[in-house]
Amino acid sequence: MQNVTIIGLGLIGGSIGLGLKRWSNNEGKREDVLRVIGFDVNLDQQNYAKKIKAVDRTEWNLLNAVEEADFVVVAVPALAVREIFETIGPRVKEGAVITDVTSTKANVMAWAKELLPERVHFVGSHPMAGSAQSIEGASADLFQGATWCVCPSVSADDAAVQTVLGMISALGAAALFVDPHEHDGYVGAVSHLPFMLSTALMRSVSRDPAWRDMKKLTSTGFRDASRLAGGSPSMHRDICVTNREALTRWTDEAIEELQYMRSLIAAGTDEADETLLHIFEEARDARAAWATTERGDGKLVQETEGELTDMSVQGQFSQMFFGSMFRRKPRVGAERNGASTDKRGQR
Numbered sequence: 001m002q003n004v005t006i007i008g009l010g011l012i013g014g015s016i017g018l019g020l021k022r023w024s025n026n027e028g029k030r031e032d033v034l035r036v037i038g039f040d041v042n043l044d045q046q047n048y049a050k051k052i053k054a055v056d057r058t059e060w061n062l063l064n065a066v067e068e069a070d071f072v073v074v075a076v077p078a079l080a081v082r083e084i085f086e087t088i089g090p091r092v093k094e095g096a097v098i099t100d101v102t103s104t105k106a107n108v109m110a111w112a113k114e115l116l117p118e119r120v121h122f123v124g125s126h127p128m129a130g131s132a133q134s135i136e137g138a139s140a141d142l143f144q145g146a147t148w149c150v151c152p153s154v155s156a157d158d159a160a161v162q163t164v165l166g167m168i169s170a171l172g173a174a175a176l177f178v179d180p181h182e183h184d185g186y187v188g189a190v191s192h193l194p195f196m197l198s199t200a201l202m203r204s205v206s207r208d209p210a211w212r213d214m215k216k217l218t219s220t221g222f223r224d225a226s227r228l229a230g231g232s233p234s235m236h237r238d239i240c241v242t243n244r245e246a247l248t249r250w251t252d253e254a255i256e257e258l259q260y261m262r263s264l265i266a267a268g269t270d271e272a273d274e275t276l277l278h279i280f281e282e283a284r285d286a287r288a289a290w291a292t293t294e295r296g297d298g299k300l301v302q303e304t305e306g307e308l309t310d311m312s313v314q315g316q317f318s319q320m321f322f323g324s325m326f327r328r329k330p331r332v333g334a335e336r337n338g339a340s341t342d343k344r345g346q347r
Contacts, residue, residue, distance in 0.1 A: 016167075086115050128149065
């Protein structure tokens with residue numbers, strides 16, 4: 001029997017426990033293929049994890065939780081990882097495999113090299129899945145079809161890497177090997193920047209004196225765009241602290257785009273209006289291309305099947321609701337490097 005310890009019993013840790021327990025039962029037709037031990041500083045989280053059978057038992061003492069572990073999963077906010085490594089390093093047994101599931105990798109990999117003993121094997125990882133919920137939203141299916149980034153340390157042997165890949169496969173995800181610094185740059189764009197934009201939207205409108213009346217008019221667009229602002233503040237603070245360089249870069253990019261579009265809106269010229277149309281079409285087409293991106297198994301990267309039908313009839317709905325007699329034909333030659341777009345065109 002393999003002993004697995006999960007440190008941190010929130011949404012990710014709880015879902016890993018549920019997924020591993022389900023795999024264990026299906027694989028061995030019995031419950032003793034894996035023994036999952038859980039630890040969390042929040043006793044309510046521990047009790048709930050036991051209640052939903054995400055773990056076989058819990059420990060109130062972190063050192064007791066890891067001393068017999070063959071495999072340790074660290075599922076805590078990024079800034080807590082260093083302290084976890086400092087604490088468990090001296091007590092984790094020889095040959096144990098340790099992985100983390102935090103949203104940033106470069107700092108975590110450096111902490112592992114500094115603080116974990118050579119007798120253990122560290123493989124950094126990060127599942128591209130989640131929601132704004134905590135343990136109450138845990139599901140054995142959370143990682144089905146998700147991409148799971150893998151960043152082995154230099155000292156990790158092949159068996160350790162295979163252990164982590166085995167966990168990823170058991171949870172229904174697809175592994176992707178990536179350099180830690182590249183990982184942080186990529187997720188800064190596709191995961192961390194969206195939260196920043198969602199937060200900026202929520203703060204911009206909610207602090208306006210008219211918000212009390214405005215919020216009565218909100219619909220699905222505002223709901224979707226503001227959803228990420230409902231995530232864990234401490235988790236996203238940790239992301240900002242541990243991914244400063246990449247997130248600063250992508251935030252600057254977004255600010256520049258917004259400033260450019262603002263200048264076009266304020267210009268009030270036909271040329272600027274046509275350039276705005278071009279920008280919106282470009283963004284729509286880029287999103288359509290992303291929505292039809294397939295994984296190696298032929299399935300879409302994200303669950304966008306429903307959107308594809310919506311996009312195909314977008315023009316029909318536009319005419320149904322607004323008619324077509326006032327639609328202006330695009331002017332030929334309206335480019336981003338025109339008189340009103342010199343600054344942008346030189347970028």
